[in-house]
Amino acid sequence: xxHRSLGLLGIVxxxxxxLYLPILSVMIYSFNDSRLVxxxxxxxxxxxxxxxxxxxxxxxxLLSLRIAAVSATVATCLGALVALAMQRLTRLRxxxxxxxxxxxxxxxxxxITGLSLLFLFISMAEWIGWPATxxxxxITVAHITFSMAYVAVxxxxxxxxxxxxxxxxxxxxxxxxxxxxxxxxxxxxLPALVSGWLLAFTLSLDDLVISSFxxxxxxxxxxxxxxxxxxxxxxxxxxxxATIIIALVAVxxxxxxxxxxxxxxxxxx
Amino acid sequence: xxxxxxxLGGRAQRWLQRAVAFPYVWLLLFFLTPFLIIxxxxxxxxxxxxxxxxxxxxxxxxxxxxxxxxxxxxAFLFQDGYxxxxxxxxxxxxxxxxLLCLLIGYPMAYYIARQPARRRQVLLLAVILPFWISxxxxxxxxxxxxxxxxxxxxxxxxxxxIDEPLTMLYNDxxxxxxxxxxxxxxxxxxxxxxxxxxDIDLLDAAADLGARRWQAFIDVxxxxxxxxxxxxxLWDEFFISRDWPVASAVSIILVLLLVAPIVWFQRVETxxxxxxx
Numbered sequence: 001x002x003h004r005s006l007g008l009l010g011i012v013x014x015x016x017x018x019l020y021l022p023i024l025s026v027m028i029y030s031f032n033d034s035r036l037v038x039x040x041x042x043x044x045x046x047x048x049x050x051x052x053x054x055x056x057x058x059x060x061x062l063l064s065l066r067i068a069a070v071s072a073t074v075a076t077c078l079g080a081l082v083a084l085a086m087q088r089l090t091r092l093r094x095x096x097x098x099x100x101x102x103x104x105x106x107x108x109x110x111x112i113t114g115l116s117l118l119f120l121f122i123s124m125a126e127w128i129g130w131p132a133t134x135x136x137x138x139i140t141v142a143h144i145t146f147s148m149a150y151v152a153v154x155x156x157x158x159x160x161x162x163x164x165x166x167x168x169x170x171x172x173x174x175x176x177x178x179x180x181x182x183x184x185x186x187x188x189x190l191p192a193l194v195s196g197w198l199l200a201f202t203l204s205l206d207d208l209v210i211s212s213f214x215x216x217x218x219x220x221x222x223x224x225x226x227x228x229x230x231x232x233x234x235x236x237x238x239x240x241x242a243t244i245i246i247a248l249v250a251v252x253x254x255x256x257x258x259x260x261x262x263x264x265x266x267x268x269x
Numbered sequence: 270x271x272x273x274x275x276x277l278g279g280r281a282q283r284w285l286q287r288a289v290a291f292p293y294v295w296l297l298l299f300f301l302t303p304f305l306i307i308x309x310x311x312x313x314x315x316x317x318x319x320x321x322x323x324x325x326x327x328x329x330x331x332x333x334x335x336x337x338x339x340x341x342x343x344a345f346l347f348q349d350g351y352x353x354x355x356x357x358x359x360x361x362x363x364x365x366x367x368l369l370c371l372l373i374g375y376p377m378a379y380y381i382a383r384q385p386a387r388r389r390q391v392l393l394l395a396v397i398l399p400f401w402i403s404x405x406x407x408x409x410x411x412x413x414x415x416x417x418x419x420x421x422x423x424x425x426x427x428x429x430x431i432d433e434p435l436t437m438l439y440n441d442x443x444x445x446x447x448x449x450x451x452x453x454x455x456x457x458x459x460x461x462x463x464x465x466x467x468d469i470d471l472l473d474a475a476a477d478l479g480a481r482r483w484q485a486f487i488d489v490x491x492x493x494x495x496x497x498x499x500x501x502x503l504w505d506e507f508f509i510s511r512d513w514p515v516a517s518a519v520s521i522i523l524v525l526l527l528v529a530p531i532v533w534f535q536r537v538e539t540x541x542x543x544x545x546x
Contacts, residue, residue, distance in 0.1 A: 008376050008379070008380055009380070011373060011376040011377070012376060012377050012380045014373070015373045015374075015376075015377045015453070016377075016395065016396075018373070018449075018450070018453075019395075019396065019399050019450075019453065019454075020399060021410075021414060022399070022407050022410030022411050022414060022450075023398075023399045023402070023407070023410070025410045025413060025414055025420070026402065026406055026407075026410050029413075078291065078292040078295060079292070081285075081288055081289050081291070081292050082289065082292045082293075082296075084285060084289075085285055085286070085288075085289035086539075087539070088282075088285065089282060089285055089286060089289070090282070091282075091286075092286070092289070094293075096532070098289075098293060098296070099532045099535060099536075100528055100532055101296040101297070101300050101301055102296065103528050103531050103532055103535075104300065104304070104524050104528045105300060106531075107523070107524055107527040107528060107531075108520070108524055109520060109523070112307060112517075112520040112524075113303075115307075116303030116304060116306050116307045117299070117303050119303060119306045120299070120302055120303040120306060123306075141299060142299075144295075144299075145295070145296070145299040145300055148292065148295075148296075150455075153459065154458065154459045154462050155462075156535075157459060157462065157463050158462050158463060171281065176280075177280050177281040177284045177285075178284070180281070181281075181284075191461065191462045191465040192462040194390075194393070194462075195393075195458040195459065195461055195462040196458075196462070198393070198394075198397050198458060199397075199454075199455065199458050199459075202397050202400045202401060202454065205400075205401050206400055206401070206403065206404055208403070208404070208405075222403060223403045223404075223405070226403045226405050226406065227403075227405060230405050230409070238403075238406060239406065242402035242403070242406050245401055245402055246398060246399075246401070246402065249394070249398055249401065250398070253390075253391055253394050253395075254391075256390075
């Protein structure tokens with residue numbers, strides 16, 4: 001038993017090391033004095049100072065975060081609804097069509113998704129005048145559309161293995177559908193909702209191809225900006241902003257963990 | 270349908286039926302319509318113009334006067350073995366890549382799901398965190414690491430494990446490393462959502478290896494990585510040879526070839542569950 005868990009721990013450690021090796025390299029080189037990304041020229045904070053003056057990068061980062069947060073939240077709601085309907089409704093008109101539409105975005109090559117949505121937005125603007133300009137809104141719509149498919153898959157597989165007796169009991173006792181839904185179904189689905197939200201958020205934050213297609217003048221997300229900069233060669237200030245993002249999230253996670261520990265400690269004593 | 274198979278009460282059914290209309294309409298508008306536009310391009314002829322394909326309808330004074338469509342783009346795909354070979358080799362790469370993902374991802378998801386609640390959240394975020402910085406940076410970092418004079422080779426040389434630098438870039442090794450790295454979180458998160466249970470015991474853990482657990486793998490990771498690989502080819506078709514109709518036809522075929530088995534798989538699964546009840 002002990003032997004087996006040691007093996008498991010080994011794989012887990014390897015997995016995390018694998019995920020963080022390139023990140024570590026990005027972080028180390030953000031403190032590099034040299035302009036060359038692959039050559040160490042001594043410790044320096046100059047790229048961080050450089051970053052503070054660069055409003056473009058900060059704006060792009062904020063825009064990306066805003067789009068990711070909104071699209072992940074909407075996608076989680078819509079995707080979960082689709083999963084619930086497919087799994088729980090006995091009668092659903094056009095079930096096959098819905099199944100196809102919620103699966104296809106998973107396998108659509110990004111370039112097709114981006115291009116086809118661009119065509120759609122152009123025709124819509126001609127016919128009904130919306131969207132008048134392409135930018136943050138159209139990017140958000142595009143991101144919601146493909147990320148709800150991921151949420152739906154995750155929620156569906158959770159629902160498939162879920163015990164329905166609790167919900168049935170609550171219904172039998174006369175619980176209102178909405179109340180049962182929010183008091184019982186949602187908490188039971190929570191791990192899937194959290195996973196789905198994180199997936200959607202990450203997909204949105206990291207998307208370059210689809211955003212580039214459906215964006216317009218004035219809306220530059222961080223990956224778009226980085227891509228534009230990388231064309232001229234990676235500069236260490238991009239490493240610096242990556243390091244700041246990682247650091248901010250890490251601090252947030254640790255703080256949240258400490259806060260819940262303190263609250264739990266206070267509750268138990 | 271009898272009420273016996275209904276697991277939710279009538280009111281809940283009606284409520285859900287109404288609520289699902291919203292995502293339904295959303296998908297019709299933002300997924301199906303664009304998809305039909307691509308379908309339309311796939312039956313057009315390529316043109317050296319802007320946009321680079323012929324219109325489907327010929328507009329005259331009294332409206333639509335003619336429809337112009339061709340299936341040559343599809344015929345071309347089946348005559349030209351090139352696309353079949355690419356599709357098969359992409360499928361093979363995706364399968365091997367996702368299998369490698371599973372080898373690392375499954376134990377990780379399993380481990381995370383069995384931690385105390387608080388630690389679980391932290392570990393889960395730690396999986397996804399590297400993906401919150403642009404993939405371009407991660408790729409450049411890997412290039413730096415895998416280089417003949419990169420950190421990994423330096424360390425191995427220093428330790429005396431190897432005598433001369435290993436070639437780890439621009440070959441199959443690099444491709445699989447890239448696939449595993451890119452899709453590992455997309456393996457771990459769905460698996461985690463599935464493995465996380467309130468009642469976990471060892472017997473359950475053994476059952477976890479059963480068929481249903483493969484759903485996340487087949488549903489998410491595998492289909493996700495195929496278009497990632499084929500996408501590269503499409504890019505060339507769209508922007509280098511500028512043959513939009515053929516590129517559209519490739520996409521349509523690709524989507525149908527992948528979606529049909531997945532939807533079929535889901536239906537079989539749902540039926541099995543209903544039979545088991």
